[in-house]
Amino acid sequence: MSPLKSRPSDLFSQPTPLWLRSGIYGLIALTCILFDHHYHRLERVHQILRIWTLPFQELARVPLWTEREIGRHLTTLERLQAENNALRHELLGQAALVQQAPLLNRDLTRLRALMQLGSSPRFTGQVCRIIGSARNPFVQKVLLEGGESQGIRTGSPVLTDQGLMGQITRVYPDESEVTLISNRNLTIPVEIERTGLRTLAMGTGHQGELSLPYVPSETDVRVGDLLLTSGIDGLYPRGLTVATLTSVTHHPSSAFVEITARVNAGTDTYPDVLVMTSNTSFQNLRALDNPPLSPIHKKP
Amino acid sequence: MDSIAPLPATTLRVSPSRGWIRTSLGLSLIFLFLPWQGWGLWIRPDATALLLIYWGIFEPTEMGAGRAFLLGLLSDVAQSHVLGIHALTYSTLFILVQYYRPRILSFYRLNQMLHVLMLLLLTQWLEGLVDGSLGYSWPNWSWWVIQPLLGALSWPFLPLLLERASRPAAPPQSP
Numbered sequence: 026m027s028p029l030k031s032r033p034s035d036l037f038s039q040p041t042p043l044w045l046r047s048g049i050y051g052l053i054a055l056t057c058i059l060f061d062h063h064y065h066r067l068e069r070v071h072q073i074l075r076i077w078t079l080p081f082q083e084l085a086r087v088p089l090w091t092e093r094e095i096g097r098h099l100t101t102l103e104r105l106q107a108e109n110n111a112l113r114h115e116l117l118g119q120a121a122l123v124q125q126a127p128l129l130n131r132d133l134t135r136l137r138a139l140m141q142l143g144s145s146p147r148f149t150g151q152v153c154r155i156i157g158s159a160r161n162p163f164v165q166k167v168l169l170e171g172g173e174s175q176g177i178r179t180g181s182p183v184l185t186d187q188g189l190m191g192q193i194t195r196v197y198p199d200e201s202e203v204t205l206i207s208n209r210n211l212t213i214p215v216e217i218e219r220t221g222l223r224t225l226a227m228g229t230g231h232q233g234e235l236s237l238p239y240v241p242s243e244t245d246v247r248v249g250d251l252l253l254t255s256g257i258d259g260l261y262p263r264g265l266t267v268a269t270l271t272s273v274t275h276h277p278s279s280a281f282v283e284i285t286a287r288v289n290a291g292t293d294t295y296p297d298v299l300v301m302t303s304n305t306s307f308q309n310l311r312a313l314d315n316p317p318l319s320p321i322h323k324k325p
Numbered sequence: 326m327d328s329i330a331p332l333p334a335t336t337l338r339v340s341p342s343r344g345w346i347r348t349s350l351g352l353s354l355i356f357l358f359l360p361w362q363g364w365g366l367w368i369r370p371d372a373t374a375l376l377l378i379y380w381g382i383f384e385p386t387e388m389g390a391g392r393a394f395l396l397g398l399l400s401d402v403a404q405s406h407v408l409g410i411h412a413l414t415y416s417t418l419f420i421l422v423q424y425y426r427p428r429i430l431s432f433y434r435l436n437q438m439l440h441v442l443m444l445l446l447l448t449q450w451l452e453g454l455v456d457g458s459l460g461y462s463w464p465n466w467s468w469w470v471i472q473p474l475l476g477a478l479s480w481p482f483l484p485l486l487l488e489r490a491s492r493p494a495a496p497p498q499s500p
């Protein structure tokens with residue numbers, strides 16, 4: 026190509042100025058953030074880009090896998106024995122309860138049948154390993170190994186051995202994202218174990234901290250009370266341990282008590298969690314609505 | 326007195342291959358995706374941002390703000406975070422690197438470190454501010470400072486990691 030054929034402006038052409046470039050990229054990024062965070066319209070983009078990052082993530086999992094494999098080979102006899110003893114003690118402690126369980130269950134079924142309530146829901150779970158979290162730990166999300174192909178669905182509750190940890194908020198084919206219950210955007214219907222009072226617990230955004238904003242000031246609440254899921258949302262089954270009350274402050278000018286609670290389940294204590302995969306309580310709730318409740322609502 | 330010796334100037338050093346630059350960026354993503362837990366979460370430096378600064382300064386023709394943007398998107402997706410946050414921080418970081426490149430190149434290692442610290446702090450703070458404004462909780466003070474500080478401290482060791490590995494085999498000595 027002869028030099029004459031090139032456009033003369035090429036000689037003086039300038040690269041795009043920095044302010045313009047930063048403006049363009051900033052604008053695209055902010056649009057992405059808006060559409061993903063507020064309108065949830067970029068799920069497909071997430072899924073597509075995920076295909077690109079998958080090889081990197083698989084490679085990053087190699088150390089975890091090696092540690093697990095090597096750890097399995099190098100477990101010492103003493104450690105195993107100690108663990109075995111501890112487990113046996115724990116088992117003995119629960120023996121009475123476990124032996125009574127069939128009887129209790131039968132009684133419960135009979136009583137529920139007498140009261141014309143639906144049968145209590147049964148759950149199945151999937152044990153998953155925590156494989157990562159956001160670079161900013163305060164975002165309060167973790168990633169689990171195991172996703173759609175393991176039967177995990179959006180909305181499934183996630184438990185540790187200590188209690189409720191969070192809720193599945195996004196599912197990929199082989200991974201899933203958990204939002205912890207202390208996240209500011211999550212609210213759980215709870216009941217206080219001691220009194221049976223039902224209320225709402227909200228995430229505060231601080232690590233492992235909840236607040237209960239709607240408890241009237243004359244209510245009987247004490248520090249140390251245990252919070253369980255009340256199950257009225259049909260999402261979390263009834264009776265899961267959620268948190269323990271850490272402070273109860275009465276304000277003379279307010280109609281409500283200021284209550285904070287500490288989440289029982291910690292993410293850094295245990296690498297494996299349980300995801301409840303089949304949740305039937307919602308259907309049960311629907312079924313429960315019909316026969317026994319309708320006479321009450323009917324006008325005479 | 327190694328610390329006051331300047332980093333090798335671009336004209337004097339052997340340019341690493343394009344493949345190595347991409348591999349190193351891929352490795353930095355893997356570093357991010359490692360299963361960090363507990364205190365590891367607090368101290369893991371943002372290796373991708375650090376490499377963006379490094380390659381942005383020493384191999385400006387191989388990198389671009391568009392690539393920084395793409396890397397940010399990938400890192401957002403891999404963390405299952407809101408799409409665009411790291412794209413925003415990394416492209417902003419890269420444009421700042423381009424702007425300050427002549428100035429940073431004119432300094433010795435210690436002063437370079439201070440500039441890198443400033444750039445990393447800006448990236449971290451932008452990320453924290455965006456996260457905070459989206460309704461996630463505000464990080465406590467140590468998150469804003471510790472990761473950039475560790476990143477900047479590792480700056481003098483980057484040439485050892487990145488240049489040695491990419492250097493071609495020495496030419497055969499003439500007898």
